[in-house]
Amino acid sequence: MFLLDIGVLAEKSGVPASTLRYYEEIGLIESLGRRGLRRQYGPETLTQLALISLGKLAGFSLEEIKSVFGRQGITTLPRQALHGRADDIDAQIRRLTTLRNALRHVAECTAPSHMECPKFQALLRMAPHSQPSRKRRRAKAS
Amino acid sequence: MFLLDIGVLAEKSGVPASTLRYYEEIGLIESLGRRGLRRQYGPETLTQLALISLGKLAGFSLEEIKSVFGRQGITTLPRQALHGRADDIDAQIRRLTTLRNALRHVAECTAPSHMECPKFQALLRMAPHSQPSRKRRRAKAS
DNA sequence: TTGCCACTTCAAGTCAACTTGAGGTCAAGT
DNA sequence: ACTTGACCTCAAGTTGACTTGAAGTGGCAA
Secondary structure, three states: OOOEEHHHHHHHHOOOHHHHHHHHHOOOOOOOEEEOOEEEEOOHHHHHHHHHHHHHHOOOOHHHHHHHOOOOOOOOOOHHHHHHHHHHHHHHHHHHHHHHHHHHHHHHOOOOOHHHOHHHHHHHHOOOOOOOOOOOOOOOOO | OOOEEHHHHHHHHOOOHHHHHHHHHOOOOOOOEEEOOEEEEOOHHHHHHHHHHHHHHOOOOHHHHHHHOOOOOOOOOOHHHHHHHHHHHHHHHHHHHHHHHHHHHHHHOOOOOHHHOHHHHHHHHOOOOOOOOOOOOOOOOO
16 A cells, blocks of 8 residues: 555654644645545655645745645646746845855954944845745744 | 934834834844834844844744844854854755755656656755754744 | 554644734924 | 824734644554
8 A cells, every 4th residue: 555644644754643634624735535534645745745844944835835836746837937936935045145144244253343344234235125025934944 | 313213213124113112022122212202223223123134034033033133233142153043044045945946847847747756856855854953933024 | 342542523722923903192383 | 282193002913833632433453
């Protein structure tokens, strides 16, 4: 049998069973059947959960994640929409890079007050210029 | 006078006044005084808010942000701790890069089922290997 | 056949990060 | 002197993403 009991999936993916049930309830994943009461999942769900965890890390809400790769894996989203999402992530990467640079600068800069250090100010001005229209949401690491 | 009325700060920073009051309540920023009832902020608060917004985007909770750059701007955190945070962000950047690559691949790949496409699977296996110990929290864009 | 125990459902609780609302205050313009 | 409107406080409400608890179920080993 190639189906995974919810307990097995929980262990393999690191996602608690309660969360798996919750994800199923909101239509983010789907179980292929039951054995007795127990939900059974296909192995592709494992891949899907990896995708979901990455999506959360990227700051997407579960609703947004669902719209990109819902219960049947990747949806029929047009090429353009996918590239759009990728562009969002690129923007996020640029913001993170700015923050990282600012942090590294502060770690090394000997100026007395960072808040007034012109180099620091310049680093910060790089980023918050482009505001994304979408709402970003919480991302929790396993 | 170089002090900013809360309304002015709200407009300049794009952060609602209610949120500024909330941030002050939890000790994330501080006002330098009042004019009548109105809170007055120093101009460095603007820089601080930019930092806070970047921190949120990076997935840090307000508590974490406070511990790195609290009410007096950047704290007296040791060099090492700052580099540690920067390393966290680098890890996050790598995960986001993975997700972006996966998305771009899906946009171009002609395989019928992405969930089983070996190239796609390989892309995903790159990332969720290293789990950060810290909790990541919600990040909302303005 | 009897336990066991990992599952089940459903409702309610939790947490961070805000937002909203009611009722009050004050400085500035008319 | 009076009105206006942007601020004030404090309590309560909201949202997303889960988690917890109580009470029940069903396959499998002894």
